[in-house]
Amino acid sequence: MTGRRHTGPTLADATRGRLLLGGDYNPEQWPEEVWYEDVRLMKEAGVNSVTLGVFSWAKLEPRPGAREFGWLDTLMDLLHEHGVGVVLATPTSSPPPWMGRLHPETLPRDENGQVEWWGSRQHFSHSSAVYRRYAAAITEDLAARYGSHPALTLWHINNEYCTYDWGDEAATTFRDWLRRKYGTLDALNEAWGTAFWSQGYDGWHEILPPRRAHYMRNPTQVLDFKRFTSDMLLECYVMERDIVRRHTPHIPVTTNFMPLWVGQDAWRWAEEEDVVSVDLYPDPRDPLGAQHGALVQDMTRSQAGGGPWMLMEQAAGPVNWRGVNHPKPRGLNRLWSLQAVARGADAVCYFQWRQSRQGAEKFHSGMVSHAGERGRTFQEVKRLGADLAAIGAEVSGRPLTAEVAVLFDWNSWWAGAQDGRPSSEVDLPRVVRDWHRALWEAHLTTAFAHPEHDLSAYRLVVVPQLYLLTDTAIENLLAHVRGGGTLVCGFLTGVADEDDRVRPGGMDARLRELLGIRTLHEWWPLDPGEDVRCDGFRGTLWSEELEAADADEVIPYRGGELDGLPAVLRKGRAWYVSTLPEPAGLRALLTRIADGAGVRPVLDGLPDGVEAVRRGDVLFLLNHGRDEVTVEVPGTHRDLLTGTTVTGPLSLGRYGAAALTP
Structure with missing residues (x-):
């Protein structure tokens, strides 16, 4: 096993020598006149990429077989006219209510046998043949309609695959998976150690997912069920990926990982992606938030084979799902975004563009917050847009070397x-x-x-x-x-x-x-x-x-x-x-x-809280503290972020950053 080997389209086909800045765009939540205000603000902020359609299934298919693409046609054209590329998502992570009502077998069941109903998201059984049929149909029609649209730069399949299912259809599929893996019941009984606690199986029909039991469940059965779940979700992804690839073999395809998500074997998944992408939400109050970010960035870059990767989601301010949701202090959003670029990201994106006024995530921040364009959040996004434009040509596509x-x-x-x-x-x-x-x-x-x-x-x-x-x-x-x-x-x-x-x-x-x-x-x-x-x-x-x-x-x-x-x-x-x-x-x-072992630090004598990362010829220095620090930098450099020449000691202010070239 040598690691990821990729021969199809890449993130470079979408970035075209730039760094991408953007985020999830949910215009269906807003009246049409707001769309024109959005593209004006996008241009002002340097946004060059947005993701459309992630949770739009009910809008696109309000009843079985119906197709309402007119609103999406308008948006694709509008964004292209203003120079904003589109990462077009398949909407299959959130089926419409009619699917669960008409086809309750598409709804997953938990380990206690309870149905997970519609009214939230990710309410689908990965093993449901009906769900897969509807998912394939909407994906097919999206790819046929927009595959040749000039705004399309990337495909985004589903969203944050994270569904478990212990239901009857999943049980049948689990047995099929086990037959392929073991071949015989004797081999399964040996692998699972079923001689313990009288668990020996005499027929495949006796095997169930590891549902709620009186006491501890068979560990290898649980292990195989987790492997099976990752594989079934991957089948769903590959099914949709293959549909869009057939229409657009030149357009790269991704789906967004959650960092260190237990339900996906991300090494296997990354082999099936053209672009590896991740969602990253460190706690701004965590003193080790930057280290958590660096870990996820290093892992995602490695899953991408060491090449560029995509930060699909981050927060411009507070999230809404912690017990106490703190905003990002002034400058921290810029610093953590530059950290991602330093560690290999060629796209820095957010959930979401405009903060929602309704729904479960109305208190989750957006690039345009409830405060509007005069708010600090949008003003900081504008500064980041200028930074990414300044360093893009020197950084985009450049590798990192790790020993x-x-x-x-x-x-x-x-x-x-x-x-x-x-x-x-x-x-x-x-x-x-x-x-x-x-x-x-x-x-x-x-x-x-x-x-x-x-x-x-x-x-x-x-x-x-x-x-x-x-x-x-x-x-x-x-x-x-x-x-x-x-x-x-x-x-x-x-x-x-x-x-x-x-x-x-x-x-x-x-x-x-x-x-x-x-x-x-x-x-x-x-x-x-x-x-x-x-x-x-x-x-x-x-x-x-x-x-x-x-x-x-x-x-x-x-x-x-x-x-x-x-x-x-x-x-x-x-x-x-x-x-x-x-x-x-x-x-x-x-x-x-x-x-x-002969491994040396990137730079010697760094003050506490300063991170140094070299990407290509660019040395990034990132101050994760609130106090000004001085960094000894040998030689003469140009700071791409300021356009100034740096000789000798370099001062970095609160959450300050530098991108130095020789």
Whole structure:
């Protein structure tokens, strides 16, 4: 498995050497006279791309088989006349009420058997043949009508695929999926370990989705159901993608991921997209909001094969779904948008263009807020538009180079997040965030990779935690070290195979040999707030009772039950970290390991809170603090954002940014 290989149209076919600025445009919520005001403001702000039709199914098809395209014809023409390209969405994420009323089998059921009714969105069963038929029909007619329209630059399929279904039609489809995967019931019973608790199946008709049960459900059944759900949603996407591709093979196709969404194996999905896109909503009050943004951006860029990607949605101000929804302070929207560009985005878009006056998201911000064009939000969007125009030619299409890869796998997440584990406190995304934070604060440019991807381009491979590893993945890690690379594995890695079967010894023997571990005696999870002392740092969340074999270096636990036993081991270029060091300790450890692997920071001596990222020939400096800082920049540069020449120390004000070229 080498990673994403793409030969079709790309984001460059939509950007044409620019950076895109825009967002979801929902003109059906407004009278027609507002549309003309919208295009005036778009031009003023430098908006060159909008997404149409995401939730417009009932408007386009108000009754079965009807088609009302006149309003969309007007908008496509109007936007083209004003130089705004259209990302045209298929509206299939929100079926009209008539579909659920006439065809209740299209509605999903939860694990308790309760129907999820219309009146919100995403109320469709991915397995419903009726839903798929209607979705294909509306997609076919949209592609036929607008495929040759000059405004069309990109196709956007559905929206934030996130539907589960435990209903009867899904059960039938699940059985078909299992037949294809296992072939025989004997193979399924072996993989699922059904000898435990008298769960052996004698007929395919006996198998159900993992619905509500008296006690814990079969872990491998749950794991396969998550795999199945991701695959069924992907089938829905591919069905619509293939329809629009048939009409417009030259127009790229995307669908928007939610960051670290548990329901989609994004590595598999990215292989089916021309453009990888994501929605990103860090909390403006989170002191690590910028690091969360960087993590999602690094992961999305990596899913795109290292090339440009699309920030499909972000908030210009507050969202509406947190308990308390804080606005973005002055300058933060611009800073986080430039951060996305620095980390590979060639499109910066929002939900949404104009803030809604009605509906569930009327308090979710828009590029044009309730305050209108004089409001701070729109004025900041205008400034961002000028920034993107100033840097677009130097940045668009340019790559980033990373020598560090963080490994992440949805199958491992699905398997490791179930009931009956040693600690419910262990959450893979949290562990990954902590390790990525250490690398981010050390100013080490980071990529993400699947454990079976080609790792030869990376000096350092980091595995924060991969509970489930296939034999192929394990051999891949061994090959990386044999080839001269450095490997760091975190705790609870290599425990189970692809069927969630614990490997003999509690960790794969090949990994134990690689890492210098003779015996893993016991896992010692820690309670919330509990820690363990180690030489040089404190460990949190987890610890392990290990016996070293022929390790070249050991950092021991100090005190307590594990006193003197190894907390960290190194054998050659392979490291094992059996706890989660507190942030400063983890940063120091990874910095030391990276330095030994020949990986250097983007820029030395950066003040706290300043992020440095090099994209192509452009060095981005981003101040994530409210206080002015001074950055020592060697040589002479031109700041693309200001047009000024920079020699020596550079001052960055509150949420300030610079884009420097030699």
